[in-house]
Amino acid sequence: MKTTTKATAFYNVFERKGGPHKETTHYCPGCGHGNVHKMIAEAMDDLGINDKTVFVSPVGCSVFGYYYFDCGNFQAAHGRAPAVATGIKRANPDSVVISYQGDGDLAAIGTAETLHAANRGENITVFFVNNAIYGMTGGQMAPTTLIEQKTATTPRGRVESEHGNPIKMAEIISTLPAATYVERVAIGNSKHIMKARKAIRKALKNQVENRGYSFVEILSVCPTGWKMDSPDARDWLTDQMIEAFPLGVYKDESSEREDGWYRDVKPFVPAELNKYFGVNAEADVAPVDLKKDLFCKFAGFGGQGILTMGLFLAQIGMRADHNVSWIPAYGPEMRGGTANCSVNVSNKRIGTPLVERPNVMVAMNLPSLEMFEKDVVDGGVILVDSGIVDKTPDTDRLDVVMIPATEIADEVGTPKVANVVMLGAMIAATDAYSLDFVSETLKVVVKKKNLIDMNLAALQRGYDFVKNGS
Amino acid sequence: MSRQFMKGNDAIVVGALQAGCRAYYGYPITPASEIAHAASLHFPALGGTFIQAESEVAAINMVYGTAGMGIRTMTASSSPGFSLKQEGMSYLAGAELPCVVVNIQRGGPGLGNIAPEQADYFQVVKGGGHGNYRLITLAPNCAQEMCDLTSKAFDLADKWRNPACILADGFIGQMMEPVEVPEAKEIPFDHSDWCVRGDAETHKNLVSSIVLEPEDLEAHNFKLHKKYLEIQESEVLFEDYKTEDADLVVVAYGITSRVVYSTIDQARELGLKVGLLRPITLWPFPSEKLAELAADGTKKFLSVELSTGQMIEDVKLAVNGKCPVELYGRCGGVVPGGEELIQRYEEIMNGKPISDGGVR
Amino acid sequence: MDTTVKKDSPFIEITGELCKGCKLCIDVCPKGVIAISDQLNSSSYHPAYYVGADCTGCTLCFYACPEPAAIKVFKP
Numbered sequence: 001m002k003t004t005t006k007a008t009a010f011y012n013v014f015e016r017k018g019g020p021h022k023e024t025t026h027y028c029p030g031c032g033h034g035n036v037h038k039m040i041a042e043a044m045d046d047l048g049i050n051d052k053t054v055f056v057s058p059v060g061c062s063v064f065g066y067y068y069f070d071c072g073n074f075q076a077a078h079g080r081a082p083a084v085a086t087g088i089k090r091a092n093p094d095s096v097v098i099s100y101q102g103d104g105d106l107a108a109i110g111t112a113e114t115l116h117a118a119n120r121g122e123n124i125t126v127f128f129v130n131n132a133i134y135g136m137t138g139g140q141m142a143p144t145t146l147i148e149q150k151t152a153t154t155p156r157g158r159v160e161s162e163h164g165n166p167i168k169m170a171e172i173i174s175t176l177p178a179a180t181y182v183e184r185v186a187i188g189n190s191k192h193i194m195k196a197r198k199a200i201r202k203a204l205k206n207q208v209e210n211r212g213y214s215f216v217e218i219l220s221v222c223p224t225g226w227k228m229d230s231p232d233a234r235d236w237l238t239d240q241m242i243e244a245f246p247l248g249v250y251k252d253e254s255s256e257r258e259d260g261w262y263r264d265v266k267p268f269v270p271a272e273l274n275k276y277f278g279v280n281a282e283a284d285v286a287p288v289d290l291k292k293d294l295f296c297k298f299a300g301f302g303g304q305g306i307l308t309m310g311l312f313l314a315q316i317g318m319r320a321d322h323n324v325s326w327i328p329a330y331g332p333e334m335r336g337g338t339a340n341c342s343v344n345v346s347n348k349r350i351g352t353p354l355v356e357r358p359n360v361m362v363a364m365n366l367p368s369l370e371m372f373e374k375d376v377v378d379g380g381v382i383l384v385d386s387g388i389v390d391k392t393p394d395t396d397r398l399d400v401v402m403i404p405a406t407e408i409a410d411e412v413g414t415p416k417v418a419n420v421v422m423l424g425a426m427i428a429a430t431d432a433y434s435l436d437f438v439s440e441t442l443k444v445v446v447k448k449k450n451l452i453d454m455n456l457a458a459l460q461r462g463y464d465f466v467k468n469g470s
Numbered sequence: 471m472s473r474q475f476m477k478g479n480d481a482i483v484v485g486a487l488q489a490g491c492r493a494y495y496g497y498p499i500t501p502a503s504e505i506a507h508a509a510s511l512h513f514p515a516l517g518g519t520f521i522q523a524e525s526e527v528a529a530i531n532m533v534y535g536t537a538g539m540g541i542r543t544m545t546a547s548s549s550p551g552f553s554l555k556q557e558g559m560s561y562l563a564g565a566e567l568p569c570v571v572v573n574i575q576r577g578g579p580g581l582g583n584i585a586p587e588q589a590d591y592f593q594v595v596k597g598g599g600h601g602n603y604r605l606i607t608l609a610p611n612c613a614q615e616m617c618d619l620t621s622k623a624f625d626l627a628d629k630w631r632n633p634a635c636i637l638a639d640g641f642i643g644q645m646m647e648p649v650e651v652p653e654a655k656e657i658p659f660d661h662s663d664w665c666v667r668g669d670a671e672t673h674k675n676l677v678s679s680i681v682l683e684p685e686d687l688e689a690h691n692f693k694l695h696k697k698y699l700e701i702q703e704s705e706v707l708f709e710d711y712k713t714e715d716a717d718l719v720v721v722a723y724g725i726t727s728r729v730v731y732s733t734i735d736q737a738r739e740l741g742l743k744v745g746l747l748r749p750i751t752l753w754p755f756p757s758e759k760l761a762e763l764a765a766d767g768t769k770k771f772l773s774v775e776l777s778t779g780q781m782i783e784d785v786k787l788a789v790n791g792k793c794p795v796e797l798y799g800r801c802g803g804v805v806p807g808g809e810e811l812i813q814r815y816e817e818i819m820n821g822k823p824i825s826d827g828g829v830r
Numbered sequence: 831m832d833t834t835v836k837k838d839s840p841f842i843e844i845t846g847e848l849c850k851g852c853k854l855c856i857d858v859c860p861k862g863v864i865a866i867s868d869q870l871n872s873s874s875y876h877p878a879y880y881v882g883a884d885c886t887g888c889t890l891c892f893y894a895c896p897e898p899a900a901i902k903v904f905k906p
């Protein structure tokens with residue numbers, strides 16, 4: 001005896017539904033959602049995937065999909081089921097994830113999520129129940145509402161010039177190369193249904209076999225929203241909807257894609273992370289004394305290496321085991337064609353990283369000098385690229401170093417190391433760290449190893465210029 | 471212990487990974503984009519997931535999916551993008567899903583600018599999305615805390631089954647400082663009783679925020695409320711710098727707390743007895759501590775924030791009329807300098823009206 | 831139920847309490863062996879019932895029915 005009966009992928013009793021009728025659905029009589037549910041449950045049984053299936057219920061009449069399917073269940077925000085399904089599938093690529101959506105959900109509010117999940121080729125299965133109307137909210141126009149169809153918000157019928165046209169999702173999605181399988185089926189009559197069963201089964205099987213993204217649009221009915229009795233609704237589907245939404249396979253690359261779309265992930269293994277970030281590595285620290293705290297403002301044109309100079313200094317301070325901070329100009333300060341950064345190097349905990357009153361300033365162009373000179377504290381050190389800036393700061397108030405850093409850098413090999421010439425000069429002028437210590441640190445922090453020699457030469461030249469005047 | 475020089479934004483990713491975060495979903499926006507850059511580098515390299523989502527809306531819903539699977543996951547954005555996430559945040563809170571969301575605040579309203587502000591306080595601390603819910607909100611003020619508090623946010627999120635937010639600002643995100651990378655350890659939480667993993671053990675579970683019956687939804691809300699009260703009881707964090715004997719208690723978080731910190735000793739040298747109370751958790755807010763400081767009615771309070779006055783409402787609620795509470799707020803990316811602040815301290819402490827009426 | 835299962839020609843079983851009276855099964859049955867009852871079920875629907883002969887076990891009614899458990903089809 002062969003018995004055709006309720007699939008085991010359905011709960012025996014719909015406990016989550018509550019109320020007195022726990023073996024029937026919450027859907028209206030003759031609603032297409034029930035048919036689609038049955039076909040999905042049957043396919044789940046066939047494929048033996050009940051345990052590993054995760055069903056994502058949308059917002060719409062099928063919001064309570066989780067009443068029925070005996071598998072893992074999620075309920076998603078309106079239109080977001082494909083994004084939620086993405087998050088699920090990526091967390092466990094061995095799960096089988098179903099994104100079940102109505103037309104408002106999938107083709108209006110969730111269009112972006114729909115297209116992009118397809119475009120990424122998420123290895124999920126999307127069942128799109130197109131009933132040409134918003135069922136749940138009381139029969140308003142859907143993106144798939146037919147021309148001339150009357151709804152609660154198209155009381156005079158849908159008009160192209162006003163409302164646009166019914167959107168054809170299967171066609172649109174079939175243009176996306178990453179999508180594997182796209183078919184439109186219907187449930188207007190028994191023939192349709194038998195085809196739809198096959199498509200639904202295939203779309204799930206594709207996922208089990210890691211063939212990638214499958215999309216089945218199911219033309220469905222909403223007798224309540226359409227204000228028709230159930231058999232008439234099926235006829236209207238068959239006679240009217242199919243004309244607007246032709247049935248058929250729009251794309252099928254299933255056979256070429258077995259196991260092609262499995263996206264492996266690894267679990268959290270703390271030891272691997274600790275190794276990756278060098279947590280137990282010996283820190284490269286060589287404590288030295290810092291005679292006085294440095295509050296630095298380095299400024300110039302973008303491209304002069306001003307920010308990198310600041311980074312070098314901060315890393316030198318860090319290696320010396322001092323407190324450091326580096327912050328680039330950001331926000332309103334960034335105007336006027338200057339790049340600048342603030343660097344603090346201190347024996348004490350650093351409060352504001354923003355240097356308001358620098359005791360060390362580097363100006364690599366005139367606007368920078370004009371902008372920041374007044375901020376430098378009395379007796380502060382100010383270093384100016386004299387090859388670029390033909391103005392000398394207030395020598396009564398400040399300890400001024402005029403150095404043709406860019407010209408010196410050019411002699412060393414490239415104007416690009418002008419910032420390191422400046423760094424050398426700054427180290428010499430402040431006596432913050434020994435030249436040896438700075439050279440050693442640069443060897444570690446300069447990323448391009450083939451440029452280390454040139455950087456060290458530039459550093460030496462800047463240092464010598466201040467110490468020896470050459 | 472390995473000490474690395476990194477941006478606050480990068481430190482968030484390190485803190486997340488070391489805490490066992492396995493999936494990052496985000497959409498680029500200045501000044502939070504470095505988080506996505508670092509995540510795209512490290513997550514795949516460590517067998518995790520990185521997706522540049524089609525929008526912040528999609529990103530937060532991907533988080534919902536992964537969080538519902540019982541896997542640690544996060545998203546990060548800046549103000550306009552964070553606004554877009556609000557519906558998803560409400561769903562996450564309603565479904566009691568643990569996750570971490572990061573907001574590196576920038577200037578608003580609208581497109582505003584990319585400079586730092588702290589004007590998303592209301593949105594993050596008071597709700598933002600619909601319904602009765604709370605976000606555990608942590609406010610780091612240095613790169614090390616960007617790392618450590620992100621790790622902690624994952625633990626708090628798991629412990630309370632609630633989203634946790636890192637609320638920082640553009641400066642804290644962009645600034646580079648040394649960070650000691652914390653050791654990764656096994657995660658001491660088991661979510662099998664509620665998460666859905668796509669396996670036999672969890673296949674009876676449901677991740678959902680819908681509760682149809684009024685009485686049931688009320689009960690759910692009361693349950694959440696009870697949880698929030700417990701969080702308020704047990705998870706408050708703050709830093710107290712010299713408030714004990716202070717005549718003026720300055721309340722500040724994020725970048726402004728760094729500026730204020732710099733001013734405390736300077737102001738004291740000028741004879742102004744000032745202290746800093748820095749909330750590290752903005753929700754739960756250190757109300758009890760503030761109430762304690764305000765109890766004898768002798769102190770004054772000043773909220774310094776990059777907004778026209780948001781956190782000050784919580785300060786006032788905590789102080790409860792016992793002491794005067796003033797505001798000094800700047801916006802649009804303008805961060806008050808130390809001298810500017812000390813001038814305000816002086817005015818307030820001398821009973822003069824505060825320059826510019828407290829906002830400029 | 832066990833007694834009916836022993837029958838030797840195909841038949842269906844409609845659980846009236848689980849039927850919503852939408853008539854879709856009636857519409858698709860090639861044999862015209864399903865009808866609507868005059869009685870109301872506890873949900874106030876007139877349920878469908880099997881008239882009791884000539885069923886071929888084609889299962890069309892099962893798939894046309896939106897309800898998971900209203901119809902069972904038995905085929906020896």
Ligand SMILES: Cc1ncc(C[n+]2csc(CCOP(=O)(O)OP(=O)(O)O)c2C)c(N)n1
Pocket residue numbers: 059060061062078101102103104105106131133134135136137142222
């Ligand atoms: C953000 C948001 N906007 C609007 C709604 C209200 N709403 C609920 S269902 C729905 C339309 C559902 O229509 P459809 O996706 O076609 O599904 P159906 O009910 O027809 O199955 C809308 C607009 C919501 N829940 N959330």
Ligand code: SF4
Pocket residue numbers: 026027028030031032033061131135136221222223224225
């Ligand atoms: S309103 Fe329409 S879609 Fe919703 S349950 Fe009723 S018939 Fe189905």
Ligand code: SF4
Pocket residue numbers: 841842858859860861862863864884885886887888889890891892903
């Ligand atoms: S199985 Fe076929 S013949 Fe039998 S009642 Fe159903 S539709 Fe009619």
Ligand code: SF4
Pocket residue numbers: 030844848849850851852853854855856877878894895896897900901
């Ligand atoms: S199709 Fe199902 S619900 Fe509709 S009348 Fe027939 S048995 Fe009843």
